[in-house]
Amino acid sequence: MRKLAQELRFSLVDQTKMITAASELSRNTIVYGRGGEMRWEIVTKGAQTGLRLAFEDRGPGIPDTNLALTDGWTSGSGMGIGLSGSRRLVNDFELRTVVGEGTCVTITRWR
Ligand SMILES: Nc1ncnc2c1ncn2[C@@H]1O[C@H](COP(=O)(O)OP(=O)(O)OP(=O)(O)O)[C@@H](O)[C@H]1O
Ligand SMILES: [Mg+2]
Secondary structure (H helix, E strand, C coil), X not given: CHHHHHHCCCCXXXXXXXXXXXXXXXXXXXXXXXXXXXXXXXXXXXXXXEEEEEEEECCCCCXXXXXXXXXXXXXXXXXXXXXXXXXXXXXXXXXXXXXXXXXXXXXXXXX
């Protein structure tokens, strides 16, 4: 992951932001989603290059996404800052979830 970000010539700060967000989201996938998968993609928009990561699981889904994205709210024993913090670390953040089916969080950071 860091290598990929380095090859895309992300700044050290941006590399760290993306890696931090990725580790939070993958932890959620494991803890709440009962495991899942991460996909990565290099994306372009005009002259811009970005790194897009998607974390998908077939876990229980999130009943209230506003609540889940609230700083400090956790349904378990976490700190409740994984999702909200990840959102702040990236440029684009998309949360798609269906109760009983699963969750997919997609993040993009542009260089
Ligand atoms: N992939 C997921 N599937 C189901 N529920 C999720 C998923 N990701 C997050 N959640 C729900 O959203 C809540 C908030 O997630 P968030 O990552 O912000 O906090 P946390 O994991 O509880 O604590 P931490 O600060 O340690 O990450 C979780 O407590 C959980 O209820
Ligand atoms: Mg978390």
